[in-house]
Structure formats: C-alpha cells, structure tokens
Amino acid sequence: MANPLRDFFLGTISGQQTPKKELTDALTPRRSFADVILPASTRQQLEYALVQIKKSDLIFGTWGLGERHATGLGLAFNFAGPPGTGKTICAEAVAFEIGKRLLIVRYAEMESLWAGETSKNVTAVFRLAQETDAVLFFDEADAIASRRFGSVTQGYQREANAVVNVLLKELEEFDGVVIFATNLASNFDPAFERRIRTHILFEMPDAPAREEIWKVQLHARKTPLADDVDFKTLAEKYNVAGGDIKNAVLKAAQIASTENVPDAQKQIHQRHFLAGIEEVLKSKTVMEQSIVDGDGSNRGPMDAGTMSQISTAFTQLATNQSAMGEDLRTLGERSEAIEGQFSALPELFQNWEAAQNAARLELHDELAGQIEKSSSHALELRTDFARVDERIHSALAQTKIALIIAVLGVLVGIGGIVAALVVR
Ligand SMILES: Nc1ncnc2c1ncn2[C@@H]1O[C@H](COP(=O)(O)OP(=O)(O)OP(=O)(O)O)[C@@H](O)[C@H]1O
Numbered sequence: 001m002a003n004p005l006r007d008f009f010l011g012t013i014s015g016q017q018t019p020k021k022e023l024t025d026a027l028t029p030r031r032s033f034a035d036v037i038l039p040a041s042t043r044q045q046l047e048y049a050l051v052q053i054k055k056s057d058l059i060f061g062t063w064g065l066g067e068r069h070a071t072g073l074g075l076a077f078n079f080a081g082p083p084g085t086g087k088t089i090c091a092e093a094v095a096f097e098i099g100k101r102l103l104i105v106r107y108a109e110m111e112s113l114w115a116g117e118t119s120k121n122v123t124a125v126f127r128l129a130q131e132t133d134a135v136l137f138f139d140e141a142d143a144i145a146s147r148r149f150g151s152v153t154q155g156y157q158r159e160a161n162a163v164v165n166v167l168l169k170e171l172e173e174f175d176g177v178v179i180f181a182t183n184l185a186s187n188f189d190p191a192f193e194r195r196i197r198t199h200i201l202f203e204m205p206d207a208p209a210r211e212e213i214w215k216v217q218l219h220a221r222k223t224p225l226a227d228d229v230d231f232k233t234l235a236e237k238y239n240v241a242g243g244d245i246k247n248a249v250l251k252a253a254q255i256a257s258t259e260n261v262p263d264a265q266k267q268i269h270q271r272h273f274l275a276g277i278e279e280v281l282k283s284k285t286v287m288e289q290s291i292v293d294g295d296g297s298n299r300g301p302m303d304a305g306t307m308s309q310i311s312t313a314f315t316q317l318a319t320n321q322s323a324m325g326e327d328l329r330t331l332g333e334r335s336e337a338i339e340g341q342f343s344a345l346p347e348l349f350q351n352w353e354a355a356q357n358a359a360r361l362e363l364h365d366e367l368a369g370q371i372e373k374s375s376s377h378a379l380e381l382r383t384d385f386a387r388v389d390e391r392i393h394s395a396l397a398q399t400k401i402a403l404i405i406a407v408l409g410v411l412v413g414i415g416g417i418v419a420a421l422v423v424r
C-alpha cells in the first residue's frame, strides 16, 4: 500500500533511498482471442487494430514515415463498455497476438499525495513500456484520463489537470501500443479522445454469445459435466455479462464439489449452474442496494410510489448529468482553445523577434548607406574647398605680379619724368 508519509521520512529525512514502488504489473499473456466470444463487429474492429499494430513497422520503419514524423507514432486504443464484457481479456489477447508482455498500470501506486509525483509516475510507466517493449494497459482509465477542470480553484484540480496534460504529452511521444479500458468513456477528456486511434465498443452479449461464453469457461476435457446441463436455457434466461457467467461457473463448481459423494463421481449439474448464477445476481443486488441505501439499515419493502419516485429521480439525475457533460465538454474545448493560443505564443514571439532583427538590419543598412553617401559628399566638398583655395592662391599671386608690374611701371614713369626734367 502506498504510504507517501513513510516514503517522505524514510527517503528524505534519513537520506536513504526508498524501495522503488512497482507502478505496473508485468503479465506474460496466456489468453488469446480463441478464449473470447465477441460479436462480429467488435471482433472485426479488434482485427483491424491488430493489423494496424502489425503494419506499423512497415509504415514507420520501411516506408520511412518514422523519420519524417517525430511524434504521434504510437497506437492507442480504447476499449469501452459495461463491466465484464471482455475488455481486460482482449487487452491480454492483443499482447498475446503480437508476442509482447502486458504492463498493467497500478493506480493505487501511481496516485500520490505529493504535488507533481503522480505526473512523474505517469512518465515513468511510459518509459518502462518503451524500455521493455511491452503493451501498456490502463484499465479503468477514466480514473486518470477524465476531463480537465475548466477553472482551477483547488490544488487537487490543478494536480488532476497536470496529470492529464502529462498523459497527453507522453501519449504523443510514445511509439508503442497503449490500451485504455473504461466503463465511462463519456468522462474522457476530449483532447485525450482525439489522440486515441481507435475506440472499440464492447457490448453486452446476446443469447447465442452468452451460450458460447458459458461453454468457454469450462475445461474442454477435464470439467465433469452432467448430462442435464443445458447452456442454451441458461443463456436465454439470464441476460448477464461474461464476467457474471465466469463467476457463476466458479460458484457452480464450488457447490458441486461439496456434494456428499466421492470426488470421482462428482459432476456439475444444471442445478449447480442455476444456483451459481442466482448467487451472482443476489450479490450484485446487494452491492447495488448498498450503494443506494447507504448503510443498509432501516430497509423495508418498497411500494410502487417509492419505486416511481426513485425512477424519476434517476431520470432527472441522468438529464442533469448529460447537461453537465455538455457544459464540461464546452469548458474542455475552451480550455483547449486557450491552450492552443498559448502554445502559439512562443512562435509569435519568435516571429516578432525575427521581424525586429530584420527591421534592425534594414535600418542599419540604410544608415550605413546614408553615412557612406554623406562621407562621399564631404569628400567632394573638401575637394571643392581645395580647388577654391588653389584659385584664391593663384588669384593672389596674379594680383601680386600685377602690383609689382604696376609699381615697376610707376617707377619707370617717375624715372622717365625725372630724366626729362634733368635733360631740360
Ligand atoms: N466476451 C467474453 N468471452 C469470453 N469470456 C468472457 C467474455 N467477457 C467476459 N468474459 C469472462 O469474464 C471475465 C472478466 O472479463 P473482463 O475482465 O475481460 O471484463 P472487463 O470488460 O474488463 O470488465 P471490467 O469493466 O469490470 O474491468 C474474463 O476473464 C472472462 O473469463
């Protein structure tokens, strides 16, 4: 029995490793489809499931699709139907057909009081199935794959949602065979349903099927059957599931074994089977009544009025449940849509960052162009300045020469005047 408190103290405080909890039961399958009586449609669906499993190596290996797609390569099946209709035995038969072991998940060990621990356990069982190449089997899977809570106000809701999220992720990444079995498929999370390749419905057996199921519960050679045994009558009289028939056969054998005759003469008679099935039905009624009546005290005969009130209450309950189911479905879908938007966010951020980088590069290029252009303008300006400077210099030089010539001219003129005066 799981004891998180003990695990915590032994594992953490004393610093010792707690013994690893067994999260699964590994079963070497012995029962095959030859042991199961099923309607043609269910059998056909199971055969198709087997073909899918057997051909997955061809599709993902030889045809290379496994290299093109990293996720969604696994094969997940859901066996849904009322109790005792053969879901568990068929999971075993699938594993038997493909020659693998069946890894049956143990919920009692998976569930942990510690936040995040159950999710880790979910991951661990998928790893184990991968490593041991086994068929992973979640029996009564609605316990773990139920709808996520739309609005989370309590810790347990957050934890349950986290477990479903991890289950979805693992399912996406797992490339083996997973089988879920449930009595309440309508309780499944919609996102979870979509990741399941095939849903196979297990129906209550009809009379001819029940007759075969009665027969298949016995050993073909060793079980001593009396001549008065008539399975057809039993099948027609009792509209029950295979699980009930199995229990009835075991009870019949027990009753027959206690008869007051030597063992070698003991046989199972029709009366034993009748007593067996009646006992099964009686214990089922007791179970149902104890659910309805609480502790079972103060129980008296029920009148027609009370019966009708109860029936109305049940109808109302069913209506409410289906309305609630719709609400939950909408909520589930909404939360999925939001989740989708959230998951798109990283890509948006990435795109945004890429756009920013592109804009930055563009701006950078443009600025560099402008700077280059400005510097070539500056160069041209400097050349112009130099040219003007040169011109100014040459103009100044010319002016200087002109001035010298003018001064010389003046001096020559003065000299001429002076010479003329002297001659006179
Ligand atoms: N269709 C069937 N053919 C032969 N045997 C059956 C069939 N259905 C049930 N049985 C017998 O009943 C037993 C119980 O069936 P099983 O455990 O497969 O039912 P289940 O659908 O898994 O029930 P639950 O929902 O209660 O887990 C089987 O071991 C088998 O002996």
Ligand SMILES: [Mg+2]
Pocket (backbone or CB within 6 Å): 087, 088, 089, 139, 140, 181
């Ligand atoms: Mg079962």
